[in-house]
Amino acid sequence: MTSSLSDVQSSFPKPATGESTQPPTPALTAAFDPGRFHDGAADIVSRLTTYLGDRSVRGLDLQHPETLLKAARELMTLERQGIADFDADRVNQIVDLYTETGIPVHSPGYMGRQFSGVVPLASLMDLVGSVVNQPSSFYEAGQLPNVAERLMAEELNRFIGWDRDRFAMVTTSGGSLANMTALLAARNRAFPQIWTAGADSTPGRPAIAVSEEAHYSVTRAAGVLGIGERQIIRLPVDRAGRIRPDLAAPVLDEAHRRGLRPFCLVASAGTTSMGAFDPLEELAALARRYGLWLHVDGAHGASLLLSDRHRHRLRGIEQADSLTWDAHKMLFMPAPCTLLFYRDKAAARGAFRQRASYVFDDEPDVYSAYDSADKNFECTKRPMIMPLWTVWSVYGPALFAQKIDRLCAVTRQAHEMVAAEPDFAVAHEPESNILCFRYRPDGLDPATVHRLQLEIRNRIRDGGRFFISKVDIDGTAALRVVVMNHLINADHLAMLITEIRDIGQRVLRASATARHDQRKGSHS
CATH class of the missing domain: 3.40.640.10 (Type I PLP-dependent aspartate aminotransferase-like (Major domain))
Structure with a gap:
């Protein structure tokens, strides 16, 4: 004859005085409720679908840490004793803040790092891995x-x-x-x-x-x-x-x-x-x-x-x-x-x-x-x-091969476009999907070239339309693009080249004006 669960439980020693033997509270059970998971997941997936569907050219919206710290703190519950009620709006705001402040890896404006926008199916399986743990x-x-x-x-x-x-x-x-x-x-x-x-x-x-x-x-x-x-x-x-x-x-x-x-x-x-x-x-x-x-x-x-x-x-x-x-x-x-x-x-x-x-x-x-x-x-x-x-x-493997081929081809195209510009200088022939180059009009000394690339990179990042990186080559900074998005095309590359030139010219004009004012001030 099989024993019931209550019979088995009754055979165990009683807990010491003060220890709780009550069933889990409704609030604790609700936090693990499958139905709530379904509803929350549906809201999050809907927001991420909109995020993935945004094909606009945009870079990093870099916020001051104190500003982001304040925004994130305001999303934290003040409840410290009991379990706070579930707040779907709070969760959605957290997701929105996460996506808005992250690098937009799916945008054609993202050309800065070696991590990629993921195959969407992979992210769903990553969710499964988190749930089954x-x-x-x-x-x-x-x-x-x-x-x-x-x-x-x-x-x-x-x-x-x-x-x-x-x-x-x-x-x-x-x-x-x-x-x-x-x-x-x-x-x-x-x-x-x-x-x-x-x-x-x-x-x-x-x-x-x-x-x-x-x-x-x-x-x-x-x-x-x-x-x-x-x-x-x-x-x-x-x-x-x-x-x-x-x-x-x-x-x-x-x-x-x-x-x-x-x-x-x-x-x-x-x-x-x-x-x-x-x-x-x-x-x-x-x-x-x-x-x-x-x-x-x-x-x-x-x-x-x-x-x-x-x-x-x-x-x-x-x-x-x-x-x-x-x-x-x-x-x-x-x-x-x-x-x-x-x-x-x-x-x-x-x-x-x-x-x-x-x-x-x-x-x-x-x-x-x-x-x-x-x-x-x-x-x-x-x-x-x-x-x-x-x-x-x-x-199958062809998905990866085709995207890799596309990224390398676009990088080769970027090399040809940059090399054709008289005020740009490519640093190397690309072997994969990474290209380094400099905005370098004639007559600049090496120290100016170095500082100019750093200023261009920072201003592009702050502008929020493109996100590129920089690297030192032979002791002099160079601009660096990593093509990780198969949607990047010649129009996006032309937009980036134009933005780099416009920023570079503004920086050089401002520097020349500052030097002129400094000389004028010293003579007076």
């Missing part, structure tokens, strides 16, 4: 996310070209974390005793070789790992920002003479500054010659593997030992979603050498074989693979 480092906690991770690994490895029985892939929260994890694996392979005995146990000083254009997360990882900035070997680059293999070998030889023990060479597939792609084939040969792990930071540019037109930029990737690939950049997914690939799955497990009985099984089984917690930092990890796998499953 399945941390995905362990199979038993997130069954489908772990299977989806395995499937996406297989799909994307077809473009990388590693042995499908030997490689491994793990998702992690951002390219910075992926780069550091790969460096950990490389360090532990070169210095297997360092995990337990520490850096003092290593013969020589561990070092990494990086491009002068390497992302700051790589050099930051060197500090976190205890390598130290003095043990970072800087490899020279050409005018386009690509590592020069012919000059790298002498630099590595000199590092050995100084007592350094380099264990990893980090190459870039799409640098942050100019989108440059290092020559991977030559660097792979160099890494083999010196016994180095070759890690490719492809956070931005690895997605070009999906394009028949642009895959050649990553020629030699199959010879790398590891690869960082951000899906929230050129695969147009919600951030963060980073894919860290290893050519050898045994090396993937070498990044972390720990046991913990509460998560790691002493006797692995068919389920734990899908766990990833032994290969990444995160124990509780968002099911970030689900939006990517869903979009891939519904639309």
Whole structure:
């Protein structure tokens, strides 16, 4: 005979005096009510649909922090004792404030950063992930996310070209974390005793070789790992920002003479500054010659593997030992979603050498074989693979390839348009969807050129129609556009060029007037 719930409850010890045994209050239950979720979601989706449908050319509405702080504080309930009544209008105002103050990533005026407007289906699946809340480092906690991770690994490895029985892939929260994890694996392979005995146990000083254009997360990882900035070997680059293999070998030889023990060479597939792609084939040969792990930071540019037109930029990737690939950049997914690939799955497990009985099984089984917690930092990890796998499953890889091709073509068009303007100067030939250039009329000294680009960028941002970024190239600021929206066309580019010129001329006229007044004042 089965017992009722009340019978089972009555067999338990009574709670201590003062402890509540009352059922949850109506207000607590209401906060989790599915019907309320449905109504609130409908309101939010309606607002986001309007947001996505806005094709106007607009940039960032940059508000003073104190102004935004005041507006946000006014949206917070004053209730501190009980649970406040649900206020749909308050929620809608929060959503509106969020969208109004964010970078409009879906607008043709947005050309400033490397994160993208997402495929709308991906955002819906991200909502599902938030509702079902399945941390995905362990199979038993997130069954489908772990299977989806395995499937996406297989799909994307077809473009990388590693042995499908030997490689491994793990998702992690951002390219910075992926780069550091790969460096950990490389360090532990070169210095297997360092995990337990520490850096003092290593013969020589561990070092990494990086491009002068390497992302700051790589050099930051060197500090976190205890390598130290003095043990970072800087490899020279050409005018386009690509590592020069012919000059790298002498630099590595000199590092050995100084007592350094380099264990990893980090190459870039799409640098942050100019989108440059290092020559991977030559660097792979160099890494083999010196016994180095070759890690490719492809956070931005690895997605070009999906394009028949642009895959050649990553020629030699199959010879790398590891690869960082951000899906929230050129695969147009919600951030963060980073894919860290290893050519050898045994090396993937070498990044972390720990046991913990509460998560790691002493006797692995068919389920734990899908766990990833032994290969990444995160124990509780968002099911970030689900939006990517869903979009891939519904639309296939051609969606990504066509958008990538479109972005690169528009960037090439931007290069041609800027280069045709006599008062502009392009800084490089674009290799992907990043272009750097300067507004540079004749007769300006280098210091004026530098300050002028900074002022132009700031005024464009404050104007609110376009959002672009800036970067220093050879010590002088340049304007930088990152084409992430497939709706950007020649008209938008022409509007941007005109706005840059108008602002630049106003700045130069104001500066000339100020100098004239200053001279006039000194003579008087």
